[in-house]
Amino acid sequence: MTEATYTSREERKQAEKTSQNHQKRDKSPKKGSLLKKLVIVFLVLGLVSTGAGAITFASMVKGVPDLDSSKLVDPLSTKFYDKNGNFLYEYGKEKRTKITYEQVPKVLENAFIATEDSRFYEHHGIDIKRTAKAIFVNVTGDFGSQGGSTITQQVIKNSFLTPEKTLKRKVQEWKLAYELEQKYSKHEILMMYLNKIYLGNRSYGVATAAKNYYGLEANELKKMTLSQAAMLAGLPQSPNNYDPSKPENKEEATNRRNLVLSLMHRHGYITEKQMQEATKVPVTAGLVAKKNQQSMPYEAFLDAAVKEVKGKLKDVDISTDGLSIYTTLDPNAQDYADKMLNSNEIIAYPNDRFQGAFIFLDTKSGEVRAIGSGRNDFQADFMGNNFAIDMKRQPGSSFKPIFDYGPAIEHLKWSTAHLINDQPTTYSSGQSISNWDHQNHGMLTIRSALQNSYNIPALLTMREVGLEKAKAFAQQLGITFPNNQVYESYSIGSNTVNPLQMAGAYSAFGNGGVFHKPHFVQKVVFPDGTEIGFAGKPKRVMKDYTAYMVTDMLRSVVNSGTGTTANVSGLDVAGKTGTTNFDSNTRARFGYPSNATNDSWFAGYTPQYTMAVWTGYEQNGQGNYMIGNTTKIAQYMFKAMMQTLGTDSSSFPQPKSVYRFNNELYIQGITSAEVPIVPKKETPGNGEKKEKEKDQPGKWKDEGKGKGKGKKKKK
DSSP: OOOOOOSSHHHHHHHHHHHHHHTTTTSOOOOOOHHHHHHHHHHHHHHHSTTGGGSOHHHHHTTOOOOOGGGGSOOBOEEEEOTTSOEEEEESSSOOOOOOGGGSOHHHHHHHHHHHOTTTTTSSSSOHHHHHHHHHHHTTSOTTSSOOOOHHHHHHHHHTSOSOOOHHHHHHHHHHHHHHHHHSOHHHHHHHHHTTOBOSTTOBSHHHHHHHHHOOOGGGGGGOOHHHHHHHHHSTTOHHHHOTTSGGGHHHHHHHHHHHHHHHHHTTSSOHHHHHHHHTSOTTTTOOOOOOOOOOSSHHHHHHHHHHHHHHOTTOOTTTBOOEEEEOOOHHHHHHHHHHHHSSSSSOOSOTTEEEEEEEEETTTOBEEEEEEOSGGGSOOTTSOOHHHHOOBOOGGGGHIIIIIHHIIIIIOOOTTOEEEEOOEEOTTSOEEOOTTSOOOEEEEHHHHHHTTOHHHHHHHHHHHOHHHHHHHHHHTTOOOGGGOOOGGGGGTOSOBOHHHHHHHHHHHHTTTEEOOOBSEEEEEOTTSOEEEOSOOOEEOSOHHHHHHHHHHHHHHHHHSTTGGGOOTTSOOEEEEEEEEOOHHHHHHHTOOTTOEEEEEEEEEOSSEEEEEEEEESSOOTTOOBOGGGGGHHHHHHHHHHHHHOOOOOOOOOOTTEEEETTEEEETTOOOOOOOBOOOOOOTTSSSOHHHHHTSOSOOOOBOTTTOOBOOOBO
């Protein structure tokens, strides 16, 4: 502020006298007998108000709430950031920026004190003079029609008491205000007020108001002009009517600002010249364009991030705790994902009811870069149902690397040339199982069996490993099983999963056997600076040879098997398709053809990214099925994301534990005659009870080589 100038000797004398008074304001005032002063007030009140003398101070303060310090803490909004630390969105009941006393410009402090509580630094929470005057005015009309509240009382009123205007509430306010002054310094109380007060234009607290009205960040508040400070200080009385950003308020806002300037002059904070100059400034000077209320961007992703935070930090409230949540989001990837899901520019969807959900993550770190949570009206709402992380759908044959072939290589040390006898087989319950083409293919390698998505070899492989070892292997990859129960039919994907689980599992194959739990949050920072990381520790869940050999077989799926549609030129891609069909009752009820597909998946990865995609319909209904090329949409979605965002053209490195011979992979030091596996005798009770198998869903199917047409798997 510029040095004060005076137009007369009398003006200087008055200013010096006022200045001497204000030099004391930062010091705690000498404590007097508040009770004595309050008794005087009540005696006056009793004399002028019929029956008021009968109401004692003790009875009025009975039931007053405790001075709970937790209620004095302002609710703070949560801020979200992307993977690079760039601000995304602010969420909370009230968006506010909390500042300290040192950040408040003196001109703003003076404006509020002159307007709201000119003796703030002299009283003990109650301005007796002002209160007495208010009482004399109020006894002739409705109580509360005349003010008198100090800044301390306003803090109490906003934090502890109801807004009702009764004598009892006012007395309770006095008591709590006095207690507040005994416990906190004047500066602390002032900041409780300045950080909480509502100033219109969606602004809670002076820092947020300075940003919304004048574009001033918290670290720029010292740039505030006298005119701007006076305008903000005039807003609390009627924020909507004095909001200077509303054209219809221009005259009233100007008058209110000028009144604050005159009060600042009266109490010696500014000279008459400064007052006159400030009144000439247009009330709209310095205002920034009012922005429309920002809608939440990337709603599905932020929903997943918040659910992750709440899962790890049980006692946080994101609407009030002022967290800074640094997510793993890549805005470019998410923007493209949203465009792909909600338009027909990239993918030609059969109808608006057709749904898709996916997780797109970093193969090496497990950080989720983008999410697909449904199309159109089914896209996830914030704090609602989210297909990508909440759904439970059968993965079909995309589960075979997780439950069958991965465990076989890990525990039995099979090569990719290991032979399986694809011959007529049944489950241990006696229930039939068949391949998608209803044929048997005799002796074939596990590479060929996976490449062509045959079911019988998958079951036989899992059976050789054993259910318990297969379950343990899958659990290491983040797959969960209800009640910890597994069944033979899981070998062809009759269990339920979501895209997040599938992406996490597949990324471990692409990361050399090291599993990173998929996550949407890098870290959370609390207002006091405390940081909590969310990445978790990487964990080796399989040998490097297992990861590479599964990857190499999944290359064959993409290069010449059922997943050729997902192949991306220039990228090293590995992946697997998976589809399921409807049971006979559902087909009959809705008139579905015999080869109608219920779920269609593609899970795959490159050295850079992993993506698990589910497509289908949210629920059964007329026409809600896939057939023919619509079962390939999951592959098209994978390909579009990888083509657009994939920049790493490197190949998966072959570990020293593996060697290649005739295009098949073998584990170093392991010698095998590669003899065919003879199926065990199929008798009920071998591996699990017959009754349990009957409880599983009815039929599954997978696609034919390059055809994408569904056939029956199991009755």
